Amino acid sequence: MKRKILSIILVSAVLQSACNKDFLDRKPLDAYSNSSIWHSQGDAAAALNGCYKDWEGDYALLYMDAVSDNMYSQYYWEGYTDYGNGSITPANTNASNRWSYTTIQKCNWFLENVDPTPMDETLKTQYKSQARFLRAYQYFLLTQLYGDVPLAKNTVTTDVANTISRTSAVEVRKFVLDELEAIAPTLPVSYTGSDVGRITQGAALSLKARIELYDKNYAACIVDCKKIMALGYELYPSYQDLFRIQHENNKEVILDVQYKENDYANSDIGIMPSSSFGGWGSLDPTQALVDAYEMKNGKTINETGSGYSEDEPYTNRDPRLNATIVCPGQLYEGKYYNSIDRSSGDYYNGDNNSKTAYIPKKFTSNLSDFTDMWNTGLNMIVIRYAEILLTYAEAQIESGIIDNSVYDAIDAVRTRAGMPVVDRTVYNSVDKMRTLVRRERRVELALEGLRWYDVQRWKIGQDVRSGTVYGARLGTVDPATGKLTLSGDHIKVEQRTFLPNRDYLWPVPQTERDINKNLTQNPGY
Template sequence: MLKRKIFFIPLICIISVFVSCEKTLTEDPQSIIAPDAFFQTEAQSRQATNGVYSHLPGIFNQTGLRAVTLAGTDLFMNQGGSATVEAIQDYNFSSATEANSHAVWKVCYAAIKDANFVISRISASSIDEETKAQLLAENKFLRALYYFILSNTFGDVPLWTEELKIQEISTLPRSPLAEVRAQMIQDLEEAAASLPARYDASNIGRATKGAALTLLAKVHLFNEDWQKAYDTASQVKDGEYILLPHYADLFDPYNKSKNNQESIFEIQYKRSAATNQNFVVNSFYTWFFPTGDATGGTYAGVDFGSTILQSYPQFYPTQYMIDLYEKQDERREVSLAWGFNGQEFDRGSKDDRPWFGPKFWDLTANRTASEKNFYFLRYADVILILAEASNELGNTVEAVAHINMIKDRAKAELLEVGGKLNQEQLREVIMKERAREFVGEFQRKWDLSRWGKLVEAIQRIANDSRDGATNVQAHHALFPIPYDEIVKNGKLTQNPGYN
């Protein structure tokens, strides 16, 4: 029986056999299913779709995506564990030296290539029309997601939606950002029309109607199309998704909060702690966990139990991030940690600073093998999209109501309803609220860039990031088009500000 849980299925052989043209194939031809002979059944089409999903765990576990979304923001400081990550923090990189964004480019385009292939083949298949519509919708959602990552990282990027040969792909020019987002909007509108609201337990992790609508609302938000952002986010209904009662409920360090009712789309990982079997794992927590002691068994002087954990702490919190939280804000003790289980750490992440907290930890991990899922979309984001769009549309009363939904869950001080905050002041509140709520969820760099606030944000933390504050410029809102890609493709142009 076909296992449909996304985290059990690696990139399937048929995709690499059919699509990859980079190397000569030497396999026995009788052992390979020709592409024209595949996609004849629902099971085959679903298996191919699972292959497009299977790029997600790798993209989100790579150093590249972590570096380009976390480093060089006002919330994280690098410990010096990686020269390329530190270069992003210091804004001291070029198109030839910046390897992290290049990794994002490569893996996202590999995923898009597969999505285009599967969309083309399923479209021409003779499977049941209802099943076909759903599988096409899933692949279009995924294609939009991959383009969302690419366009937020680079701006204008090559856009293609057809099944092309590798030689053709390597001659495509960059398409204007407006065209890329228009395609994302089309994909997501079509996906939302055919995706179900939910799945049974055997299909957890697949894209839903709510996921397509939420990502669509974010694209409209990034386009500053405030009315469409508001209208689309309003379709993601309260009740189908909820805010969990406590922020800590979202980030149980023993992974008991996976795929909860606030979660709209998660990147799925799986291992068995009982048998120590790894299926699809990540090492994200090791970048944030307290350093192990030389004697072994404890971490910064605190006993975490018998599980063998691993720490390569890449980041410590900026003072700005620490100061963002009121003492009573429940998010403070989830995102930051001064101790664990009643014991105080005997040293901080940097001088006397706290470590990043349980939000980032996986206490079921075995060394670097973690099954911690990553939120890509959750209901709190829908609420803050509604807040931001409402404010930009001039409805400050409604914006305050939505902001207070997030603050109330966190036990933070509420904004006064009908108070004296004007539109510009509420913008600042929303920017800080998104920092508190989504720290570490791959959003901060994209938010600062779309707001035009990156330079201001990095200069604000000059006491932490002296080189970053000196070097950062407006063009750093986007990363350079990878030098190697420009060498291979003469039609690619470079982003302004880079050689």
């Protein structure tokens, strides 16, 4: 797909969003129209490829963790700082407005027009199922972020777009789940050649299982997870290498966004490293995330006998910490990262440097993988098999069913990373297993854009997303050995507030409500 779909970017003028309110009533002047396409399989493929364009993006996936307690976004103009600290208002959502019907409108247009195309009917059904998935994914995001949203199952006119009301999230989610249930059997388990990256049966079932978990429909979630487990997915042997460009499209990846250098680039890798590496330090992991990683022996840092030392806080930790976050004193790109010493070019208080003194390593473990980190072909994973294993474990735990299959699922994720299996003498109740699986989700999926959804559905926002955001302790790093000498306090980065009666949903953008007076606002905004 990277070599095919992304090199045939359809005429986006034909398929623009209902958000462009004057578009729907005018004929395209510089693109295909219905009279000039739908004559061959190639036409249908080109139109479907247009539906894939911008259905999800590296920017949104990377920045979503800054809405949670995992990350701090230091540049407010990038659109996510105000969501993270609780100061967002309906009027300042433009930089991160995800109230978008662009992909939905494209998919509706495709589905309404593809049927007359002379082509193999089985393949046509697969094409339609791919479009239905992409539309369903958009509605999943919209309901997750905004709650009630307009449900448009067909293309809409400008007049309708300007007056349509919000549909209850329950009804929209039912539509999404029904769509995923219907299309899953029609989709291939896998693709070959240039079609790799298209929507698969596993992707449809996995999105369905994710939604069922989020909506606490645990029985259905368990059923779907078992179906996914039978499809042949595997955990990639190396956790760190899983996210490198030379290992993309491996057997752990269920769904990803495909990129191609120069033609359709992932242009945001450079936001993560700090200035001495040529980056911006835009997204900064928090001390709270660092503290979530267990010690190598499987004990938490606060647990008796863990061996944790406040003076050597990064020693003997879960290997996923080292694979996910560059901590002070860590060897990275040929030198020991030093963000806590005033003499360093990466000092936390310098321009384009992380304000927490931590930078992301996941996706950037080897910058030499890229000729230009602002123009890469690195795919961004949306769903992978490790999430399914943890989803299955959580659904079982919340159902009160803790059997060997639950431990096996969690153990598979842990041992792949180099961690010991779960101590069943300690984690032997629903409450303790709930704590464990929630911690596993946090550290395994860190920086992949899912933490906020977990905070949201567990209703822990007031506990984890309010108060002071901290960074690393200050001190010095020996440039020759990386030895840490910590003598200062933790960096205080930001104060956050969280209102549980408001902040679990985003505000409906005021720009949308100015156009459409029938759109109501979420409570508290």
